[in-house]
Each structure stands twice: as C-alpha cells, then as structure tokens.
Amino acid sequence: MEQYDQLYRLYEAADTETLRAYQEFVDLMPPLRSRVALDQWEDAREELDDRKDAIADQFPATGETYAELAAHLTREEAFTALDLQSKYGRAVNVLVLDVDETLRSAGDTDNEIPRETLHLLTEFHERGVPIVVCTGQTLENVKGFAIQGLGNAVVSSGDVSIVYESGNGVFTPKHGPETKRLLYERLDDEVVELFDAVRGRALSAAPERVRHGCHLQGNEFNVTLKPNAEVGSATAVEVVDEALCYLCGIVGESVAAGVDAPVDEPAALARTHFARDPEIEGVLADAGLSTDAALDAAPDAFRDVLDRVDVGYYEGDAAELVSLELDKSAGVEAALDVLGVEDPFALVMGDSKSDLRVMEWVAEHEAGVAAAPDHASAAVLDHVRDRDDLVYEAGEASSVLRTVYGLALLVELAERRS
Template identity: 55%
Template sequence: MERYDRLYRLYSDHDTDTLRALQNLVDLFPLVESPVALDRWQEINEELAAGKAGIDDDFSEVGETFADLATRATQEQAFTGLDLYNKYGRSVNVLILDVDETLRSTGSTDNEIPRDTLNMLTEFHDDGIPIIICTGQTLESVKGFAIQGLGSELIHSGNLSIVYETGIGVFTPGHGARTKQLLYEDLDEDVQAVFEDIRGRILSEAPENLRRGCHLQGNEFNITMKPNFDTASTAAKDVIDEALVYELDLLGDAISGLGQVDLESETVSEWTRAYYAEQDPEIRSVLESEGALPDRDATDVSSDLEDILERLDIGYYEGDAAEIGSLELSKVVGVEAALDVLDIEDPFSIVMGDSKSDLRVMRWAGENDAGIAAAPEHASQSVLEYVEATDELVFDQGRAGEILRMVYALNRFAESADS
C-alpha cells in the first residue's frame, strides 16, 4: 500500500495538471526560428524542469519515476498502470495496434491519428518499444499515413512492423530479405485458386446496383467490397448487406468449380450461406434481413465442403465492407511473423482494436500470457465483452492516447521496481 499512498500524495500535493500541460507544450511546440517563440519555449522548459525537480526532491528514491509520471499520466492513468503492474509484474515490450476506429476514428478524429496519440507512439519508440501496426488496410495505404504521421525515420528504424490486409503479409523495413513477407504464398493451391477465381469476376458479374454502389479495394490478396457512399450511412449499410450475400454466393460457386464437392453450384452456395450464418450472428442477421438465409442445418454440411469453408473467412463490417479472407492468414499469424522478424521472444503487449479480427489477437495474447487488451467504446460487442471481462480498458472514441499513457505509467513502475 505504500506505493499507492505515495502515488496519491504525488497528485494531491503537486500541480500535476500544469506539469502535463507544460510537457504537452514542449512536445508539440512548433519548430520555428522566431526569437520570441524560442524564448517562450525555453521558459516552458525551465518551468517544467523546476516542477519535476520539486517532485524528485519530495520522493527521494522514486522521485525520478514520479516526476516522469506527473508529466505524462493523470492520476487515474497512473493508478491503473500501478494496478496492472501489480497484477502482471512486468512491462509492456511491444505495441500491437489496429488503426481504423482505434488509433483514429471517422467520428471524432476526422480520420486522422490525433497529435497526442502520435506523440505517445514516438515516446514509446524512443524508449525502444517496437510497434506493430495491425490492420485490414492495404500496405500502401498504411505506409502513406504512417510516414505522414510518425515520420520516415521511425517507420524505417527497424523497430516497426506493419501487418496488413488482416495478416496476408508483413512489412518490416530495415530487415533485408525479411522486410516483406507474403504469407499468402504458403496457402494451399485450392485456396489460392478460389481467390483467383473470385477476384477475376467479382465486379464484372455483379448486379448493376452493386457495380454502381461498390468498389473493390486495392487488396494484394483479400477480396474486399467497399461502399461508394459515406461509411455507416443508410445507403452504405444497404449496399454492403447486399454485397455480403453476393460474396457468399460467389464463394460457393468458386468452390464448386474446384470439382471437389459433388453438389450443384447453387446448392453449394446455399450451404455456404448456412455455414457462415452459423459461425457469425451478424452474418445470420444480414441474411435473414435480406431474405437469403437458407433452410439448411449447418451441422449437416458435407465434410468435403466443410474442409474448404473452415479455411476461409467472411468479414462483415456494417456499412463499411464485406470481405473474403483466409482463416489461415489472420492478424494472429501476421503478429507472430512480425514478432519473429523483430526478434521479440517473450512478448508482453498492449493489443488495441475494435473488430473481431482484433479479438483473435487479444485472445491469443491472453491465452499465451503475452499481453493485455484495450478497445474503444464503440467496438463490436464481442470485443467489448472480452475487454471488460479482463482489465476493463475501454476508452472513449478517438482517445487511444489515454491507454498509451496508462501503459507508459505501467512501464515506469516496472522500471523503478527493477532498478
């Protein structure tokens, strides 16, 4: 309890709000050559240093740690960090981060990663903590915003990896022949044939309203239909629901074309719908609303068809995307490949995300004592249930930086305990 008592005294006896404000000014102060601006920047630094020195003097052997905490974490974040350290007894040594609706949000951050979040990521990088960006986006899309937000130096530092298209590939600049790994090249030939078949005709054979209302995302391997309307709008929801049904039928037809299932193409498509409806309540709900749920019991699907379906993944994101992927190429597989390249043998991560693909990484981390999980308040229900049942690290929309500050506090406590 002594550490909790001292931590409480830190925030009650010292003006930590001012210290955090000063630190934010130092971090975000624009680089200008104006003498007036530079003089003010120097004044801010001096005031910050004086405040930290007062804390250092007040808390003797933990003074440096507490002074650092005061400039980065609120009282709540610091106490949460201490709770987590006492629970797990170690520091976070890798960040595993989803992007869309996690680091950035169309609802509150204008689809840009907030400066506060970017600054904290830079702090972790400066501390030598590797960063794994884990996303469903294409590689080029991720590289573009990452370089713009984090800077080319950080991206090419050798300590950052990008798991893209939900795990079909891993890009880790600065690692020679291992810089780019195309994980999909290791898939079974039949699975690759299904993707090649669908990709070659998904738009050309689509009904006119889907051709007008959707576009095919520029994926390297996964097949993703996106709406030509504002994400989450009524029009986007309607066209993506229809696209989901279309993709399921096209998948069934492609599987039938392999010649390994002794059923008519239309029948295979019906079983395909039934199979994925059984796997995912959201898909079932869409099929029901579209009048496309077949009267078939998914438990009766033939073994030869199930053998193929259980290797494939259907991703449904309401009003945003309908996607065909491979369950053999999940974010978990991509993360494991990234950890290998980054040479992290004993990971303890913070996994942040909002979707079912992120939930798989969270569960992997939990089952392997490899980290803790956090999610935004608008995450899918299954993600929220998992996060709330573990450490309750749920953050407001667009406020991922708050979790990063909590992790920063956790790491400071771990460092002080080891010293």
C-alpha cells in the same frame, strides 16, 4: 500498499493538472521559426522543470519517477498503471496496434491519428519498444499514413513492422530478405484457386447496384468490396449489406465448382455457414435470405473448404473474403519473429473480431494486455473488460499509451529498488 499510498499523496499534494498542461505544451508545440514562440516554449520548459524538481524534492527515493508520472498521466491512469505493475511485474516491450477506429476515429478525430498519439508512439520508439501496425488495409495505404505520421526515419528504422490485409503479409523495412513476408504463399492450391475464382466474379457477376456502387480494394490477396459512397453513410450501409449477401453466395458457388462432388444450392449453404456470425445473420435476414439450409448434409469436401475461409462484414465499410489460416495473429507472430521479440509482452489495441484473435493469442500465451475503444465489437469489449478493463473513449487511444508508459516507469522503479 506503500506504493499506492505514495501515489495517492502525489496526486493530492501536487497540481498535476497544470503540470500535465506544461508537459503537453512542451511535447506537442509544432516547430516554429518565430523567436517569440521559441521564447514561450523555453519559458514553459523551465516552468515544467521547476515543477518536476519540486515533486522530486517531496519524494526523495522515487521523486524523478513520480514527477514523470504526474507530468504525463492522470490520477486514474497512474493507478491503473500501478495495478498493471502489481499484476504482471513487467513492462510492455512491443506495441501491436490496429489503426481504423482504434488509433483514429472517423467521428472524433477527422480520421487522423491525433498528434498526442503520434508523439507517444515516437516516445516508445525512442525507448526501444518495437511497433507492429496491424490492419486490414493494403500495404501502400499503411506505409503512406505511417510515414506521414511517424516520419520515414521511424518507419524505416528496422523497429517497425506492418501486418497488412489482416495477416496476408508482413513488411518490416531494413531486414534484408525478411523485409517482406508474403504469408499467403503458404496456402495450398485449393484455397488460392477459390480466392482467384471469387476475385474474378466479384464485380463482373454482381447485381447492378453492387457492380456500380462498389469497387475492389487493391489487395494482394483478400477479396474486399468497398463502397463508392462515403464510408458509414446510409448509401454505403445499404450497398455493403447487398454486397455481403452477394459475396456469401458466390463463395459457396465457387467452392462447389472446385470440389469433386455435387452440391445442391451452394449459395444457400454458404449463407447458412457464414450466418454463424450474428451480424451477418442479421443482414441476410433483413434481405429475406434463408440461413437454415441443410449444411450438415453437404459433401465433406465442400464444408471443409468453407471451414478454412471467412467472410468479414464491416457495416457501411466493407464485405471481405479472408483465409482463416491468415489472420492478424499469424501476421503478428511473423512480425515478432522478424523483429526478434522472443519474449513478448505486448499491448494489443483493436476494435474488431480480427483484433480479438490477436488479443486471445496474447492471453493464451500470457504475453501482454489488451485495450479497445468503447465502440468496439461486443466480443472485443467483453474480452478487454474481463482482462484489465483497458477501455477508452473514441479518439482517446493516447490514454492507454500513457498508462502503459506509466507502467514502464513503475517497473523501472521497482527494479531499481529491488
């Protein structure tokens, strides 16, 4: 309890709120050529150092660490970091991060990753912690905003890996022949031909509203229907819902065309199969489509192929066909292999069921902790709250990153004192 008592004393005795304000100013002030602005920055840096020194004097054995904790973490974050240190006894050695609605939130951050979050990611990079960006987006999209936010030097350092299209490929610059792994090349012809068939029909055979209201995202492998209307708008919600109903049907028809057995009403069978997801069931029901076809009576070959793929639904954002053999967890495993992280203890941050698979993989292997925004899917929130309750408000991913930074400081302190 000594550590908890000292931490309590720290946040009672020091003006940590002002200290954090100085730290934030020093860390986040943009580069300026103005002499006046530079003088102001230097004055703030001197005041920050003086306040840290004062804390160090109050805690002779732990002062420098406590000063850093107080300068970066709120009281709640610091005690959460200490709880994590007591429970796990080790620091996070790799970050696994979803982007959309995780690091950035369209409703709270103007769809940009906040500057503090980007700064913290840079700090972790400088401390030698690899970063795995894990997203459903295309590689080119991810490379663009990663370079813009973190800088080309960080992205191209060899310590950053991009798992794109929810695990279809892994891009890790400066790793020679391992720089790009195309994981979808592992799939057999049966699945590849299904994706080719669905991709070929995705728009050409679509209902008029879907054909004119959606476009195919430029994926290497997944088949993703995106709305032409603004993501999240009422129009986008309606057209994505219709696209989902259509996509489920053509997946069934395409599977039936590829198996050597007659299949009655394959579209209805596929809708019943994918309706195991409650969100998809709700959309299909609202469209008046049945989800109670006799799936058990369908040929084994038909059901076997359906069991190898999934349809993802993201309200007002996308309807997507993916392979269950190529999910984010498989991509993360490949990224860790390329990065040389042999004993991972990861921070996994995400909001959707594709991120949940990574969180479950980490939990199964006792290989890290999970965090999620408070608007994440119910299953994700249940998992995160059951583990360590690292739930944060939309747009506040920096709070969890600060906590994990504090965990690293406390682990280092414990190792020095042991």
